[in-house]
Amino acid sequence: MINRNEILQTIEMIDQQHLDIRTITMGISLLDCADEDIKRCADKIYCKITRFAADLVRTGEDIEKEYGIPIVNKRIAVSPISMVAGSCSAEDYSPLALALDRAAKAVGVNFIGGFSALVHKGFTVSDRRLISSIPQALAATERVCSSVNVATTRAGINMDAVAIMGGVIKEAAELSAGQGGMACAKLVVFANAVEDNPFMAGAFHGPGEPECVINVGVSGPGVVRNALLACNGEPFDVVAETIKKTAFRITRMGQLVAREASRRLGVPFGVVDLSLAPTPAVGDSVADILEEMGLESVGTHGTTAALALLNDAVKKGGVMASSHVGGLSGAFIPVSEDAGMIAGAERGSLTLDKLEAMTCVCSVGLDMIAVPGDTPAETIAAIIADEAAIGVVNGKTTAVRIIPAPGKTVGDRVEFGGLLGSAPVMPVHPFSSREFIARGGRIPAPLSSLKN
């Protein structure tokens, strides 16, 4: 039998260290919803989502109560809409975003991802229409998330797409200026996007996925940090071992919840995503873990090494605990969603350049970063290009979710509320990248892509 210390340890993790299942995400294929008439297509999308996900939220809540483990989010990822809408004759895809938003509200999920296009090698007609619909679609909806994949290790970087996304982000910010550029918090630009990511805003149901699937994302920065309190002053071997053991426990719980949700919903289990996802709550921070390793303030020298160790140990511990690991699987470093990162940025120890370096060794990228509202579109595009280059050359996923906060400048703060938190506006380099971005074309795939 389980002994009392183990029981109390589990309860303490949940009660005091913010241990939770971050998300149960149902992936639904919408490829059979294609229709020449966009209104009919929207109706089919709404009907399919509300039919498949009717019991998702209730099942999640039941599991939560029975096992006593909070499941913070229930979400839906759908096929990239550019593929679904390919046969529509309409130019503007916003009606499909509105249908997704209505469906999300009807089934009670807080985000629905997949207003997406995969353009790493080039655009279809539909991809272009979708991308130009993004600002309007995100400003007009509350729960829809969008992502665009602009690069892969196999295909290189589509610099035309990178340039366009710089402008799309600016436009999305301006259309949602009243909420601090909130639309940009729902838009991710990827390199090497994964098809089974359960985390928002970048989740979509990839073309290689089954009809319907359940993916689960675990969390628990607070638990890892608490475990490290016991290894004060110990060498890194001990630190890595401790993180591995903790990650194993957290992931086992994720696997249990994933299996149970899959069984009750009658939907196949996909993957557990082993990510350390912070929230703005005090004590639920990835930055705190790095500081616990001995750094005075996150972003100072040593931060990249500390993050590399953390990211690797989380994967090593988690991989044995789950039958299928996938998604992004790594530590997240979203600035606005992590109280420690916010403090680091405000203190000046955490800069955009350091964050870029950190993304070389963790998932995912420059995430939830506010920059001045007057940042040129070309500068944002160049930031995306840098991040894509890191992903492409290292064969990993990278992403940019950046908010050029309208009317704000360095020193201001943008409030998004809830899990999205609040972001201090960080400075960007004042030197222009305009001519670099104006070149367009494709940056060829790296030599490391030729593996056959």
Added chain:
Amino acid sequence: MKAIVTVIGKDRVGIIAEVCAILARQGVNILDISQTVMQDYFTMIMMVDASGCAMKFSELSELLSSEGEKTGLSVRIQREEIFEAMHRI
């Protein structure tokens, strides 16, 4: 279905009786009890069998936590599998 009930709160007369009475009314059978008092704090862990319980497990969980709150106790019931998953390979 086996489950673990944990009761944590400031020690006073009658805690065990109150919790056991609720469980008995709902047809939950107690298999094992262990309890201690540490620095005035009462901690009780019970292994129970809830297969004879008429209400849904999630309702039982809500009932226990709301009854506990009335008297300042944290009372929770969780299916045993979560502890097995976390602490046993």
